[in-house]
Amino acid sequence: MSDIQSVLTEARLFPPSAAFAAAARLNKEKLAALCAEAEKDPVEFWAELARKNIAWQTPFTKALDDSKAPNYRWFVGGKTNASANCLDRHLATKADKIAIRFEGDKGDTKNWTYRQLHADVSKLANGLKSLGVTKGDRVVLYMPHTPEAVIAMQACARIGAIHSIVFGGFSSGSLRDRIEDAGAKVVITADGNTRGGNLIELKKAVNEALSSGCKTIEKVIVLKRTGHDVGFDAPRDVWWHDLVAQQSASCDPEWVEADHPLFLLYTSGSTGKPKGIQHSTGGYMVGAHMTSQWVFDLKESDVFWCTADVGWITGHSYVCYGPLSNGATILMYEGVPTFPDAGRFWKIAQDHGVTIFYTAPTAIRALMKLGEEWPNKYDLSKLRLLGSVGEPINPEAWMWYHRVIGKEKLPIVDTWWQTETGAIMMSPIPGATATKPGSCTQPLPGIFADVVDEAGEPVKGLEAGGYLVITKPWPSMLSTIWGDNERYVKTYYGQFPGKNLYVAGDSTHRDKDGYYWIMGRIDDVLNVSGHRLGTMEIESALVSHTRVAEAAVVGRPHEVKGESVFAFVTCKGARPHGDEAAKLIKELREHVGKEIGALAKPDDIRFADNLPKTRSGKIMRRLLRSIAKGEEITQDISTLENPGIVAQLAGKE
Numbered sequence: 001m002s003d004i005q006s007v008l009t010e011a012r013l014f015p016p017s018a019a020f021a022a023a024a025r026l027n028k029e030k031l032a033a034l035c036a037e038a039e040k041d042p043v044e045f046w047a048e049l050a051r052k053n054i055a056w057q058t059p060f061t062k063a064l065d066d067s068k069a070p071n072y073r074w075f076v077g078g079k080t081n082a083s084a085n086c087l088d089r090h091l092a093t094k095a096d097k098i099a100i101r102f103e104g105d106k107g108d109t110k111n112w113t114y115r116q117l118h119a120d121v122s123k124l125a126n127g128l129k130s131l132g133v134t135k136g137d138r139v140v141l142y143m144p145h146t147p148e149a150v151i152a153m154q155a156c157a158r159i160g161a162i163h164s165i166v167f168g169g170f171s172s173g174s175l176r177d178r179i180e181d182a183g184a185k186v187v188i189t190a191d192g193n194t195r196g197g198n199l200i201e202l203k204k205a206v207n208e209a210l211s212s213g214c215k216t217i218e219k220v221i222v223l224k225r226t227g228h229d230v231g232f233d234a235p236r237d238v239w240w241h242d243l244v245a246q247q248s249a250s251c252d253p254e255w256v257e258a259d260h261p262l263f264l265l266y267t268s269g270s271t272g273k274p275k276g277i278q279h280s281t282g283g284y285m286v287g288a289h290m291t292s293q294w295v296f297d298l299k300e301s302d303v304f305w306c307t308a309d310v311g312w313i314t315g316h317s318y319v320c321y322g323p324l325s326n327g328a329t330i331l332m333y334e335g336v337p338t339f340p341d342a343g344r345f346w347k348i349a350q351d352h353g354v355t356i357f358y359t360a361p362t363a364i365r366a367l368m369k370l371g372e373e374w375p376n377k378y379d380l381s382k383l384r385l386l387g388s389v390g391e392p393i394n395p396e397a398w399m400w401y402h403r404v405i406g407k408e409k410l411p412i413v414d415t416w417w418q419t420e421t422g423a424i425m426m427s428p429i430p431g432a433t434a435t436k437p438g439s440c441t442q443p444l445p446g447i448f449a450d451v452v453d454e455a456g457e458p459v460k461g462l463e464a465g466g467y468l469v470i471t472k473p474w475p476s477m478l479s480t481i482w483g484d485n486e487r488y489v490k491t492y493y494g495q496f497p498g499k500n501l502y503v504a505g506d507s508t509h510r511d512k513d514g515y516y517w518i519m520g521r522i523d524d525v526l527n528v529s530g531h532r533l534g535t536m537e538i539e540s541a542l543v544s545h546t547r548v549a550e551a552a553v554v555g556r557p558h559e560v561k562g563e564s565v566f567a568f569v570t571c572k573g574a575r576p577h578g579d580e581a582a583k584l585i586k587e588l589r590e591h592v593g594k595e596i597g598a599l600a601k602p603d604d605i606r607f608a609d610n611l612p613k614t615r616s617g618k619i620m621r622r623l624l625r626s627i628a629k630g631e632e633i634t635q636d637i638s639t640l641e642n643p644g645i646v647a648q649l650a651g652k653e
């Protein structure tokens with residue numbers, strides 16, 4: 001990335017203000033004490049936190065079973081319930097506290113207290129039971145980012161059903177594949193919703209998915225959000241409001257074993273097929289709960305706004321499970337940052353008294369481009385903490401966030417983690433850690449990271465570059481990949497056999513102060529606007545078009561998105577030119593949108609007669625990445641089977 005240089009020469013240091021540190025849950029001394037405890041006995045460290053912070057119906061008898069490593073089992077013998085932890089335990093002390101403040105795309109607002117949330121979750125949980133959903137059944141959610149999505153998650157958790165959310169921006173084809181892989185019994189969706197004023201046809205996509213497969217689906221629960229006409233196929237389809245109308249507002253939680261799956265969340269890897277990342281109940285809750293406290297310094301009076309959609313892991317851990325298990329007030333906003341104008345995010349922050357704001361660098365960069373007059377129009381004085389997640393934040397965006405939004409006072413937590421890790425792994429602690437723009441600083445207490453070389457050997461010394469690995473298990477780690485444990489072992493622990501290292505798939509640099517700087521993925525995974533996309537998935541989508549013979553997809557640095565999708569395509573028949581090429585490009589972009597979702601549409605498509613291959617037939621992706629960036633080709637291309645193709649790929653012929 002072009003930012004690497006600026007990142008590595010970044011020397012600015014921003015210590016926490018004395019005022020913030022004095023009032024924070026964790027200051028330097030407390031953090032050091034926690035880290036020392038974790039060093040001494042990592043397993044007991046987590047066990048103690050789990051005992052003190054999570055409500056167990058049956059206490060666990062063994063903190064960690066590593067006899068089948070890398071299939072670790074945390075908190076063996078313990079029984080708990082995620083929904084009871086998020087709701088029931090707050091009823092005695094804060095039933096009337098607002099749990100969720102909501103603002104819709106069109107500006108409609110609604111609040112839920114903990115009491116109301118508990119009642120609505122219980123009603124839907126009872127509704128699910130009445131449809132025959134029981135412990136271990138999979139329920140797919142294809143929902144707008146509204147409180148009902150959280151209610152549906154909690155209702156599943158309450159009865160021990162496993163939810164799997166598919167982001168509403170994915171196409172019907174992606175939805176179908178995920179439903180089928182999960183073997184889901186029920187889908188919960190909405191008729192539709194609007195984002196940025198545009199209608200999103202959720203139910204229509206569900207209808208399409210179900211008409212092309214998904215034989216395990218018995219029922220579809222439909223939330224009425226827009227009220228527009230959608231194909232409704234009773235008795236398979238039931239309206240949410242009809243289902244809950246007669247249900248009791250009380251539903252005993254199903255106490256599940258600590259390693260009972262709480263949810264599956266599909267994410268992209270280096271192969272064409274997305275993998276169902278499986279998270280446990282007990283370990284995941286410990287991670288989401290503790291990191292919410294440590295990283296966001298959550299206090300009783302906070303209004304916490306994590307802008308991520310519930311369809312991503314950030315929405316799971318920091319919209320739903322982490323803040324709610326801490327009894328916090330969260331804000332949910334259904335729409336986009338720039339509708340109806342570029343001040344929307346800041347207006348929401350002002351109107352709802354947001355104190356903690358957690359978003360992605362892509363949003364920061366987009367808003368930065370629109371000018372600081374927008375945030376400056378609004379009163380952001382309630383804000384006390386800012387966060388970033390999902391991709392490396394370039395120092396320029398960090399500094400803008402610090403200066404314009406943080407008024408040079410607020411701490412910024414740049415949090416590194418993954419769908420697989422369940423919770424934040426590396427981040428500054430706002431009352432304790434001095435930050436550097438572009439660095440996620442250091443691992444949290446109880447998390448052990450390192451940098452290893454090609455052979456999996458730790459790089460000696462603090463200053464190091466290489467593969468980022470996690471050397472010890474942690475509670476919120478994925479349990480496995482749904483239905484494919486072999487792939488789990490191979491993907492995450494197979495790279496350095498015998499070393500038992502979790503390989504994150506990121507490359508990193510560690511500086512002389514032991515601070516980590518994430519450089520990006522080392523596998524064939526792209527990060528487009530903070531969304532994780534597999535190059536192979538996009539290639540398969542392209543190849544499924546009748547005109548395409550072969551496709552190779554790489555990432556190209558993008559000012560706002562971080563990375564954009566660049567596709568090199570060879571066609572069946574003659575290479576298209578002029579208008580024909582323009583028409584086909586449009587068609588292919590639509591095709592990828594239909595196959596995967598709009599988020600995967602290539603920004604650039606270039607046609608060529610051939611792709612650059614080595615004599616053994618391997619596509620030279622490194623070369624394609626250079627070409628996509630428009631770099632001068634300095635690599636040795638003499639080993640190519642067809643060196644002559646390079647000029648054409650570079651768009652010069």
Ligand code: PRX
Nearest residue numbers: 389390391392414415416417418419518532
């Ligand atoms: O490459 C890293 C990047 O996002 C990847 C994980 O993507 P996903 O599973 O979709 O989860 C995103 C939200 C947690 C990582 O492998 N990434 C995430 N956070 C950061 C980051 N890269 C740099 N800095 C971060 N703070």
